[in-house]
Amino acid sequence: MKKKRVIILGSTGSVGTQVLKVIQDQRERFEVVALTGKSNLELLQKQAQVFFPKAVALADEGKAKRLRKSLKDVQVYTGEEGIIKLVKSFPADLVFSCISGKAALMPTLEAIRAGRDVALANKEAMVIAGDILMKEARKRKVKLIPVDSEQSAIFQCLGAHKTSDVRRIYLTASGGPLWNWKGDFNDVLPEEALRHPRWKMGRKVSLDSATLVNKALEVIETSRFFNIEVEKIKVLVHPQAVVHSMVEFVDGSILAQLGITDMRLPIHYALNYPERRKSHLPFLNLTDLGEIRFEPPDFERFPALRLGYQAGKEGGTFPAVFNAADEVAIEEFLKRRITFPQITQLIEAVMKEHKNSAELSLEAILQADEWARRKAYELLEDL
Numbered sequence: 001m002k003k004k005r006v007i008i009l010g011s012t013g014s015v016g017t018q019v020l021k022v023i024q025d026q027r028e029r030f031e032v033v034a035l036t037g038k039s040n041l042e043l044l045q046k047q048a049q050v051f052f053p054k055a056v057a058l059a060d061e062g063k064a065k066r067l068r069k070s071l072k073d074v075q076v077y078t079g080e081e082g083i084i085k086l087v088k089s090f091p092a093d094l095v096f097s098c099i100s101g102k103a104a105l106m107p108t109l110e111a112i113r114a115g116r117d118v119a120l121a122n123k124e125a126m127v128i129a130g131d132i133l134m135k136e137a138r139k140r141k142v143k144l145i146p147v148d149s150e151q152s153a154i155f156q157c158l159g160a161h162k163t164s165d166v167r168r169i170y171l172t173a174s175g176g177p178l179w180n181w182k183g184d185f186n187d188v189l190p191e192e193a194l195r196h197p198r199w200k201m202g203r204k205v206s207l208d209s210a211t212l213v214n215k216a217l218e219v220i221e222t223s224r225f226f227n228i229e230v231e232k233i234k235v236l237v238h239p240q241a242v243v244h245s246m247v248e249f250v251d252g253s254i255l256a257q258l259g260i261t262d263m264r265l266p267i268h269y270a271l272n273y274p275e276r277r278k279s280h281l282p283f284l285n286l287t288d289l290g291e292i293r294f295e296p297p298d299f300e301r302f303p304a305l306r307l308g309y310q311a312g313k314e315g316g317t318f319p320a321v322f323n324a325a326d327e328v329a330i331e332e333f334l335k336r337r338i339t340f341p342q343i344t345q346l347i348e349a350v351m352k353e354h355k356n357s358a359e360l361s362l363e364a365i366l367q368a369d370e371w372a373r374r375k376a377y378e379l380l381e382d383l
């Protein structure tokens with residue numbers, strides 16, 4: 001049997017390392033063609049020694065030089081340009097997009113333009129430039145397979161149904177690290193906001209879960225991925241995090257996807273798609289679950305969710321601005337320069353100053369992203 005050739009962008013991150021774990025259990029089915037990271041030289045080196053890729057890339061130029069010395073038979077690329085060159089140069093059946101934040105946009109877009117099927121774990125690229133990614137994918141007959149657990153659930157529930165058959169999407173949310181926080185949000189420390197009760201993830205997505213920016217991003221991601229109006233997407237807080245999302249059809253039937261709270265499950269699905277293969281993962285024991293609860297989200301305590309809906313409805317360059325302001329705010333919070341509530345306040349302040357662009361080209365989106373970052377630093381002083 002011919003092995004599926006896989007490129008993993010962001011292999012040193014939380015999702016990337018889990019993709020490699022799943023591949024490790026099915027080495028006979030997959031060949032790792034290339035791996036990339038930003039600056040984690042040691043881990044990338046170790047991964048290369050285990051999976052023998054043809055090429056690796058590190059965004060950090062200085063560290064890539066050291067990698068070149070240690071990995072003699074592997075082609076080493078550097079910088080964002082290097083990652084893009086790697087994606088274009090090496091034939092692959094599937095590119096896993098696991099880079100965090102906006103940095104994933106161009107490598108993901110170039111993977112699609114190169115005609116590679118893409119398993120999309122990164123959500124920001126779809127939020128910022130969903131229409132462009134979907135259009136390119138259609139044009140090149142590229143399959144986009146969602147990996148984010150909620151999107152994977154919706155994808156599986158939708159199956160062959162048309163979006164016009166959908167009445168509503170129920171996007172579930174665990175509530176994040178601070179859902180049950182009893183104190184004052186002004187007192188929240190970065191380490192507390194990073195401590196997710198259900199998922200072990202990278203820093204940005206963990207903090208985004210604490211503010212509910214993550215769920216806001218997912219509302220936009222869902223609408224762009226499945227071509228469904230933002231108004232039809234309802235967030236439900238579901239602390240047990242076993243129902244990964246649901247689709248309600250126009251006839252009143254609701255389909256849900258359940259599974260263990262473990263990213264290796266949607267990763268396994270995306271790797272093997274369109275097949276269903278036996279996995280090495282534990283199964284969900286339904287009788288052990290006890291109660292399954294759903295609660296409405298709290299827009300008062302977590303106003304970022306409202307801002308995300310607003311950005312998604314406005315469309316245009318607003319989602320890019322929402323995300324860029326958040327990326328700046330998170331870094332400032334981690335450096336303890338702003339408080340937890342100020343993350344959302346900064347996003348709101350930047351959004352208020354933004355004039356939407358009618359033109360939705362890649363250039364317009366990238367310009368809006370840059371503008372929002374500059375504006376966020378400017379407005380920091382006024383918080």
Ligand SMILES: NC(=O)c1ccc[n+]([C@@H]2O[C@H](COP(=O)([O-])OP(=O)(O)OC[C@H]3O[C@@H](n4cnc5c(N)ncnc54)[C@H](OP(=O)(O)O)[C@@H]3O)[C@@H](O)[C@H]2O)c1
Binds near residue numbers: 010038041124
């Ligand atoms: N973690 C989860 O369980 C989970 C679940 C669903 C969706 N997601 C989504 O998946 C994406 C990745 O999340 P994660 O938790 O895996 O993040 P992470 O642990 O922070 O890993 C990010 C990866 O991207 C690389 N990277 C970061 N900035 C880069 C840049 N400028 N250029 C090139 N590479 C860069 C990192 O390299 P270094 O390690 O060298 O810094 C690392 O390999 C996010 O969009 C997130 O929302 C994550």
